[in-house]
């Protein structure tokens with residue numbers, strides 16, 4: 001058979017194979033799998049995530065395994081065939097064929113096979129790819145013979161770090177928070193951890209922001225004793241200020257109580273509104289106390305000082321009263337553990353208890 005017919009045949013076969021894969025993937029039944037994936041329940045409806053370090057099997061159906069594996073393997077084989085094809089001399093003739101392109105009168109493009117070093121670079125990448133896909137997860141739900149997972153590697157690294165640094169934290173954990181809060185070495189570690197784990201919400205200077213309390217002043221929602229701070233970190237906190245608009249009889253009542261709240265921290269407000277608001281403040285007193293100084297057992301803020309969790313403006317105060325607020329401090333017990341939380345608590349304590 002003429003070699004050029006053979007070559008054309010090969011190209012046609014490869015093309016048909018490619019088209020067949022595309023059509024196979026888009027058949028009605030296959031497309032159904034796409035649709036099924038699109039209709040997956042949203043995040044909040046999903047059952048809780050399975051424990052970490054499981055095998056990689058989170059594909060919604062077997063279909064995806066094949067959808068990934070078959071084109072990947074065919075791709076590697078296809079590349080191999082292509083390199084092989086590009087490496088053989090065409091027609092076995094002594095004379096190298098020219099492609100028929102000529103520049104500057106003498107510069108001809110020849111149909112030489114690839115140079116060896118180049119060919120071997122292709123072969124090495126192909127071998128690398130094949131070995132990689134056998135050892136590591138890459139082909140759908142096949143987890144690779146090494147059983148490597150990124151979560152597994154992460155857990156291992158955490159374990160190594162815990163072994164290395166654990167004793168340092170354990171040494172500090174044995175000391176009182178008040179004592180550590182005067183130890184510059186401990187505070188440097190505490191600050192670094194604070195910046196890593198807490199600054200996204202509380203600010204890198206712990207100064208807080210709207211909805212996120214400042215941890216550097218001496219005004220506390222839940223208390224500023226070493227134990228209270230540590231409890232906040234370990235167990236988290238949930239603020240529960242109910243919407244009071246209805247109980248106050250709508251906008252007028254809200255405006256009156258808001259004026260009274262503003263007057264508590266010494267700000268000017270309409271005396272008539274303040275007087276009316278003072279009478280209605282009784283329904284707030286159960287949490288904020290009759291004098292408005294708050295209750296740390298409930299996390300009800302002191303309304304008589306200059307520190308505001310959500311903002312000092314009359315508009316913000318009205319909004320808080322009308323709609324309520326529910327600030328959440330996440331629990332860090334499982335994530336950081338007791339010893340690290342102890343050290344961070346000492347850093348927080350040091351901010352408002354300078355020696």
Ligand code: HEC
Pocket residue numbers: 221238239240241242244248257258261281283284285286287288298299300301303307308309310311317320321325326327328
């Ligand atoms: C059930 C207890 C409870 C009642 C009743 C209550 N509060 Fe609160 N209030 C809270 C808590 C807890 C917070 C803090 C919310 C948070 O941490 O997200 C708060 C926050 C606030 C704030 C925001 C303070 C700041 O620093 O930004 C204002 C203002 C306020 N309350 C006013 C009132 C007024 C006025 C009433 C009565 C009409 C009232 N509260 C009734 C528990 C209560």
Ligand code: HEC
Pocket residue numbers: 194197198199200201202211212213214215219220221222223224229232233237238239240299326327328329330332344345348
């Ligand atoms: C996702 C945001 C977020 C992260 C991360 C976070 N916090 Fe908080 N934290 C809050 C919120 C919101 C509150 C207030 C809760 C409330 O309104 O009742 C709070 C409250 C606190 C309190 C109580 C303050 C008081 O006045 O009594 C302390 C202490 C605290 N956080 C420390 C930390 C530390 C230390 C870290 C890092 C380990 C941290 N937080 C990480 C959001 C966060």
